[in-house]
Structures are given as C-alpha cells and as structure tokens.
Amino acid sequence: MMRERGMPSEPARPPGTVHSALSLLEAVAHLGAGVSAQRISAEVGLPRATTYRLLNVLVEDEYLVRTPDLSGFALGAKVAQLAAVAAPPAxxxxxxxxxxxxxxxxxxxxxxxxxxxxxxxxxxxxxxxxxxxxxxxxxxxxxxxxxxxxxxxxxxxxxxxxxxxxxxxxxxxxxxxxxxxxxxxxxxxxxxxxxxxxxxxxxxxxxxxxxxxxxxxxxxxxxxxxxxxxxxxxx
The missing domain is CATH 3.30.450.40 (GAF domain)
Known part of the structure; x- marks a missing residue:
C-alpha cells in the first residue's frame, strides 16, 4: 500500500523502544546514581540483552553516563539540560x-x-x-x-x-x-x-x-x- 502524500515517515525507533528507554531513565532516577544494568533490568522487567542495548544507546546520546568505575549508570547531561529548562533558574x-x-x-x-x-x-x-x-x-x-x-x-x-x-x-x-x-x-x-x-x-x-x-x-x-x-x- 502506498503512503498517502503528507503522511509522516515511519519513526527510526518503534514506539515500544522509546517507551522502554524512558522506563530505563525513570529507573536510574529512582534507584540513584551508580545503579547496575542488572538492577535496572530487574526494575523495569526487560530482558538483560534489551536493557544493555538501550543503556548503550542512552549513554551514546548523553541521557545517561557511566560511573567512573564503569559498574553502573547515572543520569547524564541531556537529562540535566532538560531539567534546567523545565525548572525556573535558581x-x-x-x-x-x-x-x-x-x-x-x-x-x-x-x-x-x-x-x-x-x-x-x-x-x-x-x-x-x-x-x-x-x-x-x-x-x-x-x-x-x-x-x-x-x-x-x-x-x-x-x-x-x-x-x-x-x-x-x-x-x-x-x-x-x-x-x-x-x-x-x-x-x-x-x-x-x-x-x-x-x-x-x-x-x-x-x-x-x-x-x-x-x-x-x-x-x-x-x-x-x-x-x-x-x-x-x-x-
């Protein structure tokens, strides 16, 4: 079936993937800096392989950052920037x-x-x-x-x-x-x-x-x- 003119193209990532990525961000915010991938996987109920893949994407996009010892994750610069925009400047x-x-x-x-x-x-x-x-x-x-x-x-x-x-x-x-x-x-x-x-x-x-x-x-x-x-x- 041909796409009708003016209709948006398909998203690069399926909506379910976006929802899962947002769930990972919420889990890191809730569990705190340094939380491990295994703990995040258990918290959101995603398979470990899926969790690791999405965590790597979020790190690449700077929504998450690895802790200095590489054992866990914390919220990254992009999240901080979004929070700064949403909140009035102190x-x-x-x-x-x-x-x-x-x-x-x-x-x-x-x-x-x-x-x-x-x-x-x-x-x-x-x-x-x-x-x-x-x-x-x-x-x-x-x-x-x-x-x-x-x-x-x-x-x-x-x-x-x-x-x-x-x-x-x-x-x-x-x-x-x-x-x-x-x-x-x-x-x-x-x-x-x-x-x-x-x-x-x-x-x-x-x-x-x-x-x-x-x-x-x-x-x-x-x-x-x-x-x-x-x-x-x-x-």
Missing part, C-alpha cells in the same frame, strides 16, 4: 551574592557554587570573570572535576583510585582537588556546602593555576569561611 539571595562577591575579590580566580541534586552536579552560580571550562563535561563526567569528586567521598560503592584520592584530600585539606588532569597548568578545588543536618548539599569551588591547587592552603583559607557562610543561605 538565583542567589542578596546575602549569598554578597558572600560570593567578597570571596571572589579575595581569591582572584574562578569561584563557583554548585548544588547536588539526585547525584548530579547542578551549577547554581558560575564565576562570570573566570567561567567554567566545560559545563557539559562537568555534567557528563563529574568525577573529572573537584566539584564532582565530593560526591564520591561518602559513596561506599566508589572504590576506585579517584575516589580514594578524593577521600585522602578531604582528610588532609577538607576539600577535593584535581591537579592538572584536564589541562597541565590548571586545577580545581571544592569545599563542601552542608545542609542543616550536616549532609552534603553542594560545593564552593575554585578553578585556576595548578600551583594554587597543588598547595591549596591560601585558597582554602578564603573558601572555607565563605562556604560556612553560604551553607545556611542556599541549602
């Missing part, structure tokens, strides 16, 4: 803005604020004078950055070298670091922001010259009190 209060202005004057480098939402890094306020190098990559690969490595510290499932280094940095400095891993002359730091119960709710980060991250005492002297002041204002 803004710093005037009191929080005053704290940020002061610490940026003191540090003279990139100072940024992020929140942690369902295991994702959500940028609340990026330094306009020293912007983040790659928002998308921070969302896709948070463990490549100090801002994302704080999420690994209390995650018992994270047992790789990056997680262990993050725990060692927090034990020594009270902050996570990334020293020259993306660009050899730069690095970054992140100090936790705590909620009323003491839980990890976000971070105050610094990005700048690597030598200031290799020996972070001077930068941290400015970041720590700013983080303590910001916590009650934004989380």
């Amino acid at each position: 803004r710093l209060s005037s009191a929080a803005r005053s704290v940020m202005d002061e610490v940026r004057r003191a540090v003279r480098g990139g100072v940024h604020v992020v929140l942690y939402v369902d295991g994702r890094v959500v940028v609340l306020d990026a330094d306009p004078d020293f912007p983040l190098s790659d928002h998308g990559r921070l969302a896709r690969e948070p463990a490549r950055y100090a801002l994302g490595r704080l999420l690994l510290v209390d995650d018992v499932r994270a047992t790789n070298e990056v997680a262990e280094a993050a725990r060692a940095d927090v034990a020594r400095w009270g902050a996570t670091r990334q020293c020259g891993e993306i660009a050899p002359t730069t690095g970054c730091l992140a100090v936790p922001l705590r909620d009323d119960a003491g839980g990890l709710a976000g971070a105050l980060g610094f990005s700048g010259a690597r030598h200031r991250v290799d020996e972070p005492a001077a930068v941290l002297a400015a970041l720590r009190p700013a983080a303590a002041a910001l916590g009650p204002l934004i989380v």
